[in-house]
Amino acid sequence: MKIGKRIGAALLVVVVLIAAAGCVATPQNETIVSPTGENAGSGWIVSDLAGSVTADMNISVQDDFHAAVNKEWLSSSKIPADKMMISTFTERNDEVTQEILALMDDTTQTSHEAKLVQQLYHDFIDMDTRNALGMTPIMPFVEDIQKIKTIDDLTAYLTDDKGKIAGAPMGVSIMADFKDSTHNAVYIGAPSLSLGNMDDYRNITPSGERQKAANAVSFQKLLIRAGYTKEEAANINEVLFALESKIASACDGLSASSVPGYQESIYNPVSTRELKELSPTFPVTDFLQPYISAGVDRFILTEPDWLEKMNELYTEENVEGFKAILLRNTLMAGAAVLDQECLDILTESSSAIAGSEIHPDLNQTAYETTSSLLDMAVGKMYADAYVQPKTKQDVEELITKVVAVYRERLQNTSWLGEDTRKKAIEKLDALKVRVAYPDDWSLYDYTGLTLKSKEEGGNLLTNVMAIKEMNREQNVQKALTPIDSNMWITTQAAPQTVNAFYYFLDNSINIPAGILGGDFYDPEASEEKMMGTIGMIIGHEITHGFDTGGSQFDKDGNLKNWWTSEDKAAFANRTAKVAEYFGQFEVLPGVFVNGQLTIGETVADLGGLSCMLEIAGTMEDFDYTTFFTSYATLWKEQASQNILELQTRTDAHPPGYLRTNAIVQQVQEFYDTFNVTEGDGMYLAPEDRLSVW
Structure with missing residues (x-):
């Protein structure tokens, strides 16, 4: 499962000519609605909602940790007209986009793959030709x-x-x-x-x-x-x-x-x-x-x-x-x-869904379309130009350390029986790790693909259809060919992707180069900050192997029960409490978190945090303040009311403010660090706190 939201940042994305979807921005004059009721966390500001946090608010970390830590960003950030939402993820995606856009006119990019990428991109931004064709x-x-x-x-x-x-x-x-x-x-x-x-x-x-x-x-x-x-x-x-x-x-x-x-x-x-x-x-x-x-x-x-x-x-x-x-x-x-008239129709549709008028950025849309259709071709250009081998090596070493700590945690998990514990550790030890970019680029073959210029009678649609036909032929061959364990799941983990995910069908964690920057990764940062950001993400993805979905698959990625009935019942009891707790949060009037839908992500957040705190406990003079505040920055986001409602109803990830507040309040280290006591908004009684792994 991915660590970030399913809804993307760009205005318009082509999905291989199967569907067209528009992305949306926040209304400029929208009435802000606060949650009501006596449900858990009802005193917290729904700070994912654009405009809900203002500079004059007095917010304490003891009452609303997420809003307090991210107050300056939340109160000053504005959603651009070409986006439906902004977040830590969209900010990093903008950085990656600008880097790749610089390659679109780079004449030193002479490979066949680079030429395909540049042609498709320029076909997309050539609105004169598109308008003439209508x-x-x-x-x-x-x-x-x-x-x-x-x-x-x-x-x-x-x-x-x-x-x-x-x-x-x-x-x-x-x-x-x-x-x-x-x-x-x-x-x-x-x-x-x-x-x-x-x-x-x-x-x-x-x-x-x-x-x-x-x-x-x-x-x-x-x-x-x-x-x-x-x-x-x-x-x-x-x-x-x-x-x-x-x-x-x-x-x-x-x-x-x-x-x-x-x-x-x-x-x-x-x-x-x-x-x-x-x-x-x-x-x-x-x-x-x-x-x-x-x-x-x-x-x-x-x-x-x-x-x-x-x-x-x-x-x-x-x-x-x-x-x-x-x-x-x-x-x-x-x-x-x-043509532009068609794009305007799609944009109007997106605006209606969002409740606001939006304005597309053609270059951003062209990049995201090209990246979607020629994912690994774009990925190789990006990796070659911007990703250092040392970054890949450093993150792989960090993953090795986190896995070692996770192994100790599994060995000491009191509610697991020995048979299940053994299988869990075997699964952890078999974990495949994919970081930054593939080691073998020859697995991603574009040699048979030709895109025609307009002088040759081609146009954007015919070239996209050529890519679709290539994918069709490759899918038939893929269905007949044994799986190569070195092959990346490219549609989710191309190097330029600003996300990370666990893939249950081969028991792998995937950390693309795109997420190794911005607030997520800084090689010069303190250990505490690194643990609160990229370390947390690594722990999160490893935990997906043991969440309600991943736990149904064995060390080789096969759907197979490796649990004793007693341990499975204990696990189900723990995860049911997590789902029930998150299901209490009313994000908008009448719109509650679906605790069962988000259970995989909430269990993964809990597991990632507890894993990092296990490491912290072994370090002298650990700076817990930096750790927790860095963690909170991961989930800052702003969206319109319409989009927040849509995400809450359909996204497997809970709103960002809950990924901070409802997670950190489960661990005693948070209370000790910020002096949170009974009566504070962040307080949760010890007997009510959640723990799975």
Whole structure:
């Protein structure tokens, strides 16, 4: 799991022509709403909310540690018009972005990969060419969808999806087999729908309502630009949402996926023959033909109920609904690489969701798009230009020290039995460590990719489609090839990524070079500051191997129970208390933290902090004040009320102020350092304090 928020910092990001998403900024004249009620921490300022902390406030570390430590930043920082939120992560991302932007016109970058990166970036910022082309590049895709009249036409279109923006209404992903981590598997399940969280189709939230309304406006405007009348566009949008609602009725939302044991429930291996028998009407095996023809005969069906529903819905009666889904996926994805009018439509949609007017930064958007589509090509340029081998070495050495301390902690964990303890230590000792950048760049091959200049008849859309086709071909090969343990999970850990994560399918922690700077890492900082920042992040990621999700996978990344029943029950009791405690926090009126959704991150925060304090206890004259205040700076952020509501409802990470306050109040060292006593806002009675690892 990643340590940072899922919602990014840039205004507009292209996600490989599957969907287009806008990011948002804070309203300039928004009414600030404070939480009410007698829930835990009700006296703390919801300081993630833009404008909630002002310079004239008198805030003590004993009453609201996060707001007190970060007061100057919280009261003076403004969310730029090209961002929906700001945080320690976005600030560091801005630094990395500026470094990489300097490489986009660097003529000394002569490698094939660098030339691909520079061309795609310059294609994106060439608005004169994009505006001159207008909707022309996407119209052949729209016209092909318009030709579909019958269910047989639809099947033919979806079966031969090479060179198409939108494919079959299903999700297909290639990753390690849950129960054989040495080989990849093809996972199939529900597609992404326009509201994102399937739960919103059953019981829509205020943020879901905003998203639905914004989606409707943007989709209809794009349809009109593609030649449909206003009435036709409205009807297509209505048909789209009606069919999406039927599909979503059989799909898992966040409420289902956050339940313990969910991973086991979505592991349903089937052969091609079995899949065909399970899906007699919805021709799923036809849509998987590239894999089947290449020799794949085993698939993991993640949501059997979804497949059953698709067989019910795949009829002549719903052809127009499926066409509407194809049109939406094609137009919303394609719009991000078309002309300024299309970009304005997407920006308007983002503004509606955020409740504020936003203004995109073209260069930032171009960089993030290029980085998304050519992740490791950008990563190599960045690593070669800016990352010192000593940084990689120093962080690897720090991880070794943290692992050693974690091993001692596991050996001394009183509530673990010997059998489980042994397996836990074996898992820790088998941990794979990936820091800064890969050792072997030859694993990331772009030699077969060619992007055409406009003089050669290419344009931004055709070049993005070329990248999509390369990814398609590589995915088929990936499904057939044993896993190379040296291969990084590039979509999450390319070197320029400002984040860190634990990957449960190969038992690895991944610390990309992007996060090794800013407030996260300073090689000249004191040990206490380093422990409160990058050390805390390392401990956090290691703990993910032993959180409610990671604990279900063994040392090799296989979904396998390595717990005794007694130890599993004790672990469940401890984590349930964490979920219950965080579930009490009312971030906005009526909007509470979902303690079960955030349990992995809160357990990881607790584990990371306790690990660092274990190290601190062995050091003479340790400066706990610097340690705790450095930790608090990790989670400073500001967002609009709309975005804070959306994050609280859908993000696996709790709000930043809780990642500080509700975590540090669990450890006695915090009370001793800042003289926190009963009656203070940060006080929590010893018998109520949480501990897992």
